[in-house]
Amino acid sequence: MSDQKRLFLVDAYALIFRGYYAFIKNPRINSKGEDTSAIMGFMNSLLDVIKRERPDHLAVCFDKGGSVDRVEMFEAYKANRDETPEGIRTAIPYIHDILKAMHIPIMVKEGYEADDVIGTLSRQAEKEGYKVFMVTPDKDFAQLVTDNIFMYRPVFGGGYETWGIPEVQKKFEVATPEQVIDFLGMMGDASDNIPGLPGVGEKTAKKFIKQFGSMEGLLENTHELKGKMKEKVEANAELGKLSKELAKIMLDVPVTFDAKDFELDHPDIDKVKEIFQELEFRRLTDNFLKTFAEEPAEAKTESSEKATAPNVTPKEQKSAGAGQFSLFGGDTDGEVESDSEFKRRTIESTAHFYQSVAPGMATKLFVKNLLNQSSVCFDTETTGLNPLTAELVGIAFAWEIGKGFYVPFPENKDEAQELIEVLRPFFENDSIEKIGQNLKYDIKVLAKYNIEVKGKLFDTMLAHYLINPDMRHNMDVLAETYLNYTPISITELIGKKGKNQLSMREVPLEKQTEYGVEDADITLQLKEHFQNELTEANTQKLFDDIEIPLVRVLAAMELEGINLDKAFLNSLSSDLNNDIATLEKKIYEAAGEEFNIASPKQLGIVLFEKLKLVDKPKKTKTGQYSTAEDVLSYLAKDHDIIQNILDYRGLAKLKSTYVDALPEQVEPSTGRVHTDYMQTVAATGRLSSNNPNLQNIPIRTERGRQVRKAFIPRNEDFILLAADYSQIELRIIAALSEEETMIEAFNHGEDIHASTASKVFNVPLSEVTREQRANAKTVNFGIIYGVSAFGLSNQTDLSRGEAKELIDTYYETYPKLKAYMNKQVDFARDHGYVQTVLGRRRYLKDINSRNAVVRGAAERNAVNAPIQGSAADIIKIAMINIYSKLEVGNYKSKMLLQVHDELVFDIYKPELEEMKSLIKTEMEGAYKLAVPLDVDLGIGDNWLEAH
DNA sequence: TGCAATGCATA
């Protein structure tokens, strides 16, 4: 058994197409203008297979002239396939030449498809005792699988999977591989133009196979079906039979398997090199030479140990893991040497000294050296992205450009802890500055090892966020923009995401070292770059006093997490389920058919074409009927179905986004929900929250509000406290504009919207109607966003004219407010940016645009950004100060969440009174404005009650 | 599988 011979049959076109499209976004064009993507893609995968498997027998199969038999059966067969792309047609002769030079047999038979050739050959070889692997991504081949015939499928993200009988049974939910033919016949195949049974898709086909076993079984027993399906299947019996025939791969092509011809021979290396040279493949040449330089004998015996899964020796894994050699890695930064003029520097083209540190004495000496530095850049490498569960794989250090060290970590937890203890003096040294990119992550990882990162911090991501908040701040982008350097990509190291992705732990040490130290080295270089820019942009203070101290605060909040009442959410979920089902039924009844209510497309057709609820339905910019909330709300009063749809939507959203999603996000290791605050995505300076987003938990509707009840204190000894700034943005605009009327109102603690209404509508404060107050409130908010009469009339019951009048009166009432807004726009025009009270800048490149729409947007930004941003600055100060007081006082109470103008705390009950005053004082005193800041406190046994 | 479009939750 162990020396059973192995034959690999390669489905050439399938791999060529796949290779071609893998490069579609970044096609390989050589200096002669030829598109070589398809050739490179195909060769990458062929070499990959050879390298991994070292087959003793191999052939490559092509189509020729299409399938005569199938076209005879069904003239539309493959008729709607697009013309073969130019880049593929030109590739074929080259690939033939290369295969010839490699002494690999090309199997092709006029009038037959590669499927049929492979099918026939595999059966012949099986009879002669071979184990056969069909190298193809094409699912159709599953029908050929036997005990000795396997599919060898490339998978996205690199690597292969082997499909034997069990895999086929599982994937297709069939009892035998032959049933795959029936399955394909039933559901059809759009790309091959196999019609299939109308109305039967994947789901139904699987059901039928289970029920009837085959196409014939189905057609003979249609009496067991009912309704529309019965009619359809019966009416299309012939089509069904034909589809099955089309899907069947032929096993009687006139070709012969000749073991001797198929033996994998030594290639004519010079000839292959010559062709590669002509095509300008450099990396591929190296790869080719490497593949055939190794003595193939070693891998041979090992690879058949496991019956169904070809093995990969560790050594081969390493080379395959190099990524850019593998077509299926989809890596596109391999072969671009030709335009070297524009090429960025890389680790290969840059002098560097990156060294891993040996365990034991060497590490101790290294730490000694580390402690002599005044400023060090470090970067942790871990097993994952979740700092709560990620384990340290290594830590890279750099303090001189072009040079750095890597300390690898053992997998054993105790040993890892021992090693980190050796490094503790460095991390906890107050006088050594720590530099990093996204330090919050490293701080959290180290916190799990009970290490505190002390001393001054410099985070390059944060620095760049202040320098240019509108850009993205990941390290690769920064390195390319500021250092003209392309770092080793993580995909190159561990592959694309998916099940074949490696963990950093599985990457060979020297690669870990290169990758990790490179990151630290680059970060160090970026720091030097950004340091000056921070001073120039006058944001050094903001950096030192706000963003950097906030890193530790956020890290602590995220590590803390919040307690969630899962049982409560589960009961909420079943309630919702019932109500959704009821609504669904009503909607289907009213519509007279069942359809997907969640699909705007289908919904639009039902409402506006079938039921014709409106004469001239509004369309979206893509030409669909608009089913947006405001459009439907308008119709709701006339049509019950609309109200039901709106309710359905609301409930479905609530359930999927919150009620069902939140319990999934509970971290098993802590039993709590840990959001991740993004400090560098919102251009205005706000935080954002994700995984999960805890800044958009419902509150407006009664039903949605219930979700807040699921957020609960740590235990009975604790209580939640929510503290929110009242009208902070309006207070800011009042203060900055020095609009006395408004400032007065705030100073007297008036209801600001009522006060505005009283002035704008010229009525005494006590006689303001609800409607007047509501309208005034809308304008007040509108001002912050940069109102237009159009927008205002959309939001209120007012007409365009009335809205305009209201806005005009508003500006007359608060003249300085208008002046302030104009001043902001003027400032932006002159300087190209606006700024917050703390000097946080937002650049507005479109402020002088000739396009009125674009310019208008920039002008609204000029008004809004300083207000929203100043509010963000202020709450950040409050957070830092509160955190520091909590630390110093060693309180048990913890700050958990921030929601733009609100902070949520887990309060230890005995500390409640003290906390109330501390929090209120710190928040209200965070920043001194011409208007007092006001904070409302609420407490409760859940987040809803705390409001 | 990945992406755009649509819709909707918050401040």
Add this chain to the structure above:
DNA sequence: GTATGCATTGCAA
């Protein structure tokens, strides 16, 4: 009219 994050559908390469 400002600022976000995320679920779902349906299509593409």
